[in-house]
Amino acid sequence: MRSGEAVIEIKNLGRVFKRNRALKGIDLEIKRGELFCIVGPDGSGKTTLIQTICAILDPSEGAVTVEGLDTVKKASLITSRIGYMSQAYSLYEDLTAEENLDFFAKIRKVPDDLFASRKERLLKFSGLSDFLKRKTRHLSGGMQKKLALCCNLIHEPDILILDEPTLGVDPLSRRHLWQMINDYHSGGKTIVLATSYMDEAKRCDRLAFLLEGGLVACDTPGAMGDLDEVFLKYIRPVDWGKIPFPAREAGGDVIRVEGLSKRFDGFTAVDGIDFTVKRGEVFGFVGPNGSGKTTTIRALCGIIPPSEGSIEVAGIDVASSPSDVKGRIGYMSQRFSLYLDLTVEENMDFFGQVYGVDTETLRARKGWLLETTGLAGKGNTITKEVSGAVRQRLALGCSLLHNPDVLFLDEPTSGVDPVSRRSFWEMIGALAKTGTTVFVTTHYLSEVEACTRVAFIHQGRILAVDAPKKLKALYGKETLEEVFIHLIEGVHDTSGPR
Amino acid sequence: MILPALVKKEAKEILRDPVTLGVAIMLPLVMLFLFGYAISLDVKDISMAVYDQDRTQESGSLIEKFTSSGYFKLKYRLDSNKEVDDALNRGRATVVIVIPPDFSRDINSFRKTGVQVLLDGSFSATAMIVSNYAAAIVNSYSADLLKRYLGKKGVTMVHSVEAVPRVLYNPPMKSVNYIVPGLFAVLLMAFPPMLTALAIVREKERGTIEQVYVSPISPPVFILGKTIPYAVIAFAEMLLVLAAGVLWFHIPFKGNIFLLLASSVIYVLTTVVIGLFVSTVTKTQLGAMLLSLIVTFMPSFLFSGFLFPISTMPYMLQLYTYFFPARYFNDISRDLFLKGVGLEYLWGNILFLAVYAAALFVLVSLRFKKKITR
Secondary structure: OOOEEEEEEEEEEEEEOOOOEEEEEEEEEEOOOHHHHHEEOOOHHHHHHHHHOOOOOOEEEEEEEEOOOOOOOOHHHHOOOOEEEOOOOOOOOEEEEHHHHHHHHOOOOOOOHHHHHHHHHHHHHOOHHHOOOOHHHHHHHHHHHHHHHHHHHHHOEEEEEEEEEOOOHHHHHHHHHHHHHHHHHHHEEEEEOOOHHHHHHHHHOOOEEEEEEEEEEEEOOOHHHHHHHHHHOOOOOOOOOOOOOOOOOOOOOOEEEEEEEEEOOOOEEEEEEEEEEEOOEEEEEEEEOOOOOOHHHHOOOOOOOEEEEEEEEEEEOOOHHHHHHHHEEEOOOOOOOOOEEEEEEHHHHHHHOOOOOOOOHHHHHHHHHHHHOOOOOOOEHHHHOHHHHHHHHHHHOOOOOOOEEEEEEEEOOOOHHHHHHHHHHHHHHHHHHOOEEEEEEEEEEEEEOOOOEEEEEEEOOOEEEEEEEEEEHHOOOOOOOHHHHHHHHHHHHHHHEE | OOOHHHHHHHHHHHHHHHHHHHHHHHHHHHHHHHHHHHHOOOOOOEEEEEEEEEOHHHHHHHHHHHHHOOOEEEEEEEEOHHHHHHHHHOOOOOOOEEEEEOOOHHOOOOOOOOOEEEEEEEEEEEEHHHHHHHHHHHHHHHHHHHHHHHOOOOOOOOOOOOOOOOOOOOOOOOOHHHHHHHHHHHHHHHHHHHHHHHHHHHHHHHHOOHHHHHOOOOOHHHHHHHHHEEEEEEHHHHHHHHHHHHHHHOOOOOOHHHHHHHHHHHHHHHHHHHHHHHHHOOOOOOHHHHHHHHHHHHHHHOOOOOOOOOOOOHHHHHHHHHHHHHHHHHHHHHHHHHHHOOOOHHHHHHHHHHHHHHHHHHHHHHHHOOOOOO
């Protein structure tokens, strides 16, 4: 087996799901030992392509061979040689970390003696050794991904296939995952992965760019040039148009948090945090998975009562009158919280009416929203049929219909392509100019650079709050990502391994 | 070995969800008690009303004959035809006896007379029984009159033929003895498939199934790994309802206990494999629950002969009942409990269940393709 020979050959591949075409006319060769990356916007066919390579999805047209084996006729021979980490949850959440690892080793027929040594090495490398007895559902998102990767490395497959392995993972866990991926790749193994992070795509040997099920480019990152530019070439950025909200006066504190703590039986999620957010600011709230971000947002929105401390949002004491605050805020989670079986317009009507927007105003704002989502005249489209990027814009719009004082965004751009992400952030900026305050969490630290101020939270405590420029100057770092990793690792250096 | 790893993993997942497991085990027991008490085909304490237009000693003794039989309870005495209609319309009385004004005069002057027995026939099965009881009581009253008359004439010996019934298999004729053994078949067809139906669908919903697809697990091994733990749970459910039937409802058990347990194991495997079949054809847990209800619980209730005798069904429906395993186990269970017959009578049914389970297992294994379907 020499390196350089084609290990995966894809010829004129097409796939149709009922009425939807997911892939068309794909021709690709992936060479042995390559670190191969698949990029493309949401819904471009990345997952379908990956599942076809894994021989768990049959092509409608064309053929795929892995190690010279046809994915339709020799599926079982292929699956025994590959490792595949799906984008969906791939672990048994009621089993402990160790039980999952044992189970995957057993079904992969790993001999006991080999298993023992590999297990020890993998656990040490991934930093999961201390969490072996913990149920998988109680591991943080980053640890779950690391465990899922371990479960797919335990049989040391020649080909490792990863579908967005770092999606929704904090920068530190992302760095660990990449250390594991690079380490495995350095042993001469072939790795194919899909990602929505352009910095990850740049690290790969070659990358394929998918768009609407077709292959538009395949080359080395160097030859492709700036990937954001490549995306811009194919995806039209959205013009958000004129935001139809009356401008508010900026200045003054709109969020004031003092000594906020939240404990869940025996476990402290948020541990005495203080911060203020000024009206019209874009406030970034950044931390590893499980650091207390979501708990803080929920407390600010009045969904969960704080154990201690005071919270004031838009002049309302949230702890004492949690229901009053709800009309003054908007909330959009990473799951987009739209009703997928309703039409686009029914969703807008629902959210507008729930927040008591009067008919006249709602009609005007709906018109704007349909325009900016490119759905003008298509208001009766069923929501699940529109693409991920449009759905994200729609969800943002729905949370804005009642013109809230403060908009909370919980990982709003997770898994969205760079162009849509950029235009999303332009919208956020424009919104802040009208005096709406935006409170946002994200794992894309490059996005946070655009925030007015940013807070880093870890283990329920705030490590630093300031403007991005000042933070970078203070710690002498080039990027916020470096600041973040510096801060988190600093905590671990002083408090020792947990 | 992959199979033990699969069984172990499945068992751990089940055990770590004690609420579901508890419900799975307790629900059949709860249903056994509900149905065991609620469904009674025994007819007694029938509410009766009387419109006695005669009001004599003769009419009084006829009424007395009804109430002393133990089957009828005198609830109302009525005074007009309007009240008679009313009592039946409002459902106050199941049966109304109307005694004509010249009842005693006709008897004493040896004229033919009759009493009217009005019945609420809405539920025909009960009405039939009540009608038969009423006719028998009136006949016996009439025979008494004849004896008395002949006695007066000096005749003491009368030729009469009496039917001597001897009830086999369920001498006290308690319907609970018939219902409960049938319930074993129905309950075990209702709950284990519903629980098992979630087994594969859950992995589809969570996404873990994709890891199974890319692993070297072969479909029959995967299905067997799902079958074994759920069959163990189903067998525990079976033991529990059997124990409750014998110890609480005092259902007499006449047959061979090992034969019952052995056929239970086969039946339980059948029901679990049906659940797995449902699990391979559905995509969501909700769909699996509903489908399992439709293909298992409902037909087992209707077409097993548990409540509604198969022999009285239209011929086409009788053929239909042969598709449902509950029918076969219903026979096995009743025959073992009430008749105490042995393998020589039951081997056909047991063989059918075994073949059914095996064939369905093969079908499920073939249906379980290690490919994504959307």
